[in-house]
Amino acid sequence: MKTINELKIGYIGFGNMAGAIAQGLINSGFKASNMYAVAGHFDKLSEKCEKMGGINALLDPLELASASDIVFIAVKPNKIKDVITPLAEALSEEKVVISIAWGYDFERYFEEDVLKTGTHLICTCPNTPVSINKGIFVAENRHSLAEEELKSVEELLSNLGRLIFVDTKLMGASGTVCGCGPAFADLFMESMADAAVMYGIPRKTAYEMVSAMIEGNAALQLSSGKHPGEMKDEVCSPGGSTIRGVAALEEYGLRAAVIAAIKAIQEK
Incomplete structure (x- = not known):
């Protein structure tokens, strides 16, 4: 060619x-x-x-x-x-x-x-x-x-x-994760920014903070190859602020909601 x-x-x-x-x-x-x-x-x-x-x-x-x-x-x-x-x-x-x-x-x-x-x-x-x-x-x-x-x-x-x-059998799920996933990430970013605005951070600054945080964290995972759970553990000090936030996300079903979103598309 x-x-x-x-x-x-x-x-x-x-x-x-x-x-x-x-x-x-x-x-x-x-x-x-x-x-x-x-x-x-x-x-x-x-x-x-x-x-x-x-x-x-x-x-x-x-x-x-x-x-x-x-x-x-x-x-x-x-x-x-x-x-x-x-x-x-x-x-x-x-x-x-x-x-x-x-x-x-x-x-x-x-x-x-x-x-x-x-x-x-x-x-x-x-x-x-x-x-x-x-x-x-x-x-x-x-x-x-x-x-x-x-x-x-x-x-x-x-x-x-x-x-x-x-493989062919994985194209559907892969397309859902990679193709639909940005919309799910956008929802998460918007929610994080809403919370920031609630505590006084200007909207534009909140979006910049959240987007840069996600970009950097994703780049760190791709660079290091670490399991996301390991990266999460490194940020969660015993009795600290982050683990309290993680516990709240677990209580309100973040993981289940994300998995359900993928399932809803795959089983439509």
Whole structure:
């Protein structure tokens, strides 16, 4: 394949997640002019692409497929068959296809005849922090990329954060944790900030404090590899303030609520 900077990248669907991916790539030095996008509302698409530095807004998905080396499938799962099936022939011709449609795994694309056998496909689930190159791409272990193609995809997606491969059976839960998890973290951050405001800390300062605290603590865990429980114990002095707060969180069911949230999505 071409070098990363030479690749032409297309987005079929250009909603929040596709836009986040494009923004992250632009942040990493990728040229907006080397990207193409199609979406349902061309006027809105054109405005968005212009604001992002000159991404090429196209009307015809077939034109996008022809122009692109790598094509992101970024339409809603319930529209996959209608939108992608007519493009199957074009996507099978020496293209790398990266699906970010949650719920569509590798096998499903071919079982439902959405894509032609032999299409070079990898299925993933990203989250929105890819827009600032701090995201996660969970990728299915099963794919049909050649070795060189896989290396290029790994290099491309690693610019956006962490790339983590999992077995097919774990894609659903992994997508829930990584894709829905930011909303749960946002709720926690908002709650912490509300408490800070209740005790007089200005709202803007409270958000800055809470976000920086979570960012630093997450970075510490990733750097050290320590079990979160061990990190918690290091902060909880006997009879101290932190263990009292931890006890209150346990009393009000923080762990159970978080697990229930994941379960609610997985069992929907």
